[in-house]
Amino acid sequence: MPAAFPDPDRTATPVEWTVPEQAPAAEQTRPAAPTARLRLDLSYDGSAFRGWAAQPGQRTVQGELEDALARITRVPLRVTVAGRTDAGVHARGQVCHLDVPREVLATLPGRSDRSPVESLITRLAGVLPKDVVVHVAREVPGDFDARFGALWRRYRYRISDGPAVHDPLRRDVLRHRRHLDVPAMARASESLLGEHDFLSFCRPREGASTIRTLRELRWERPDVGRADEGLVVATVVADAFCHHMVRSLVGTLIAVGEGRRDEGWPAQVLAARTREAATRDGLGSAPMCPPQGLTLDHVAYPPDEELAARAAIARARRG
Incomplete structure (x- = not known):
């Protein structure tokens, strides 16, 4: 007798037995629609x-x-x-x-x-x-998974830091009031590259990892004749991103570009691994910039024969 049912001989009160209603045979054998x-x-x-x-x-x-x-x-x-x-x-x-x-x-x-x-x-x-x-x-093959199958994602953040380049027709650019030192921002970005725990730059999901591999964090001001000429453009590439991670990376480096923080400060924020807000003299979580200048630019995937393996690795890494 299955363990889930009580033994009538050992039960103090009578048990009324009912037979579960069976689904029609056609429903039991009907295959899932392809x-x-x-x-x-x-x-x-x-x-x-x-x-x-x-x-x-x-x-x-x-x-x-x-x-x-x-x-x-x-x-x-x-x-x-x-x-x-x-x-x-x-x-x-x-x-x-x-x-x-x-x-x-x-x-x-x-x-x-x-x-x-x-x-x-x-x-x-x-x-x-x-x-x-x-x-x-x-x-695509059934193993294709848009989320977990991705090899890397590329975002771009665009900033207009002066009246000469403000364009009221562009809704994908952040208007910024202060001139930015692009070379200083580029130098400060170098310490953030590679695999790190980006807790200070994320709003973590409960039980999920905040370890990510930052492949590229590049700053430039395109010359005349190039796309986005005159703007400050960040290109950010990683295997995956935590919630608010790109906006926090950019917000931290804007502070360097304005001269409010030195070039070593982003590395200190990374090492702090905290979600606590910063005090006047201490370290805390990274400041976050507005969303308007951020665009998801590209998502890369492996060949079809590697899709299943890539998705399994990504699920394991991110909990």
């Missing part, structure tokens, strides 16, 4: 969004995208994203994946001669708001 995993490459102007992640009563990128997908396919679909951007943060190279029933996917072209994924792109363009664009959709 699905196709799709990768979507998209961009968005984050100015009017409360970030990527869906939130009740808030306008978010995930919310708009999933609503549009539901209108087209007439089934609820969930997307998994490479990086959940904050409120006000933009993206040029965001990536997400979703699983779509193949029978639903096959209906999308209707009477046209387009492929199902081409039809999905066309129909999304008709229902998404103007500040979100899905550029490419393609079927």
Whole structure:
């Protein structure tokens, strides 16, 4: 007799036995509907969004995208994203994946001669708001994971530090009132490269690691004729980022560029490994800059045959 059921001979009061109702045989043997995993490459102007992640009563990128997908396919679909951007943060190279029933996917072209994924792109363009664009959709192996499969992510932060380069038409640039010493910021960034515990630069998730590998933290002021000429541009590349990590890195280095902190200060903040606010004379967590100048620029993935192994490694490292 299974251990989960009491023994009637040892029970002080009678036990009323009931046989669990069995599901119809057809339901018990019905296989799961086959699905196709799709990768979507998209961009968005984050100015009017409360970030990527869906939130009740808030306008978010995930919310708009999933609503549009539901209108087209007439089934609820969930997307998994490479990086959940904050409120006000933009993206040029965001990536997400979703699983779509193949029978639903096959209906999308209707009477046209387009492929199902081409039809999905066309129909999304008709229902998404103007500040979100899905550029490419393609079927990928089932091992593809937009979040855990990524090798690295690249962000760019753009700053206008003087009236000569302020452009009222650009919503992806932070207006800054003080001139910045770009060479000093570049030198101060060097000590932050490599694998470190970035607790001082993150808002950690409970139980998750704050150890990340910062591959690149480069500052430049592009010359005339180049993209972003005259602006101060930070390029930040890492295997992954903690919550608020890029904005905290930039906020710390802006203080160096203004001359309020010396070039060794970012390394001291890193070594402090604290979430406590700084006192007047002591070290604390890194200051955070506004979101407006931050853009997710690109997400890189391994070849198809390495997708599963990469996702397993990333899950283990990040808890």
